[in-house]
Amino acid sequence: MTHIVGIGGTTRAGSSSENAMRFTLAHAESLGASTVIFAADKLIALPHYAPEDPARVPEATELVEQLRKANGVIVASPGYHGSVSGLVKNALDYTEDMRDDDPRPYFSGRAVGLIVTAYGWQATVTTLQSLRSIVHALRGWPTPLGAAINSTAKVFNDEGDVVDERARFQLETVAAETVAGARALSA
Helix, strand or coil: CCEEEEEECCCCCCCHHHHHHHHHHHHHHHCCCEEEEECHHHHCCCCCCCCCCCCCCHHHHHHHHHHHHCCEEEEEEEEECCEECHHHHHHHHHHHHHCCCCCCCCCCCCEEEEEEEECCHHHHHHHHHHHHHHHHHCCCEECCCCEEEECCCCCECCCCCECCHHHHHHHHHHHHHHHHHHHHHHC
């Protein structure tokens, strides 16, 4: 079965980036993938990544174990001052524990869908480019479409459902491309 790991959100539960990721993972499940999410509640428990210290909290161990099992990954970050949030970047830094994995170090052989939400277009676009660069550095395969969600528009209702059709299209496409890419790379 295709297994997708979602990483992202902010320290605020129910943020637009977390809502976008949850929606995208739900769509991936509707396409037959299994999913697991690492959102605010788990990400804030991760200490700053320290490569010289091999001790890991349970949340870090679980993150790396799930990433090792994953065929695909979806990363959702807010655009903070034109780049990836520290919370998301710290979680991605834990992939360094996968550097010696053979035959799939880091994100090698994994499709990676990207989602950015920000209060304005400039931060969404620059953050999306930053995430693409990070994924390339981690040897992952970014999906052709990355979702850039401008949160100045009403994208989600109070229950976290997507109400903007352009955002819905982007998030569903990221899910579909991540699942399809994961299956192709696993074949």
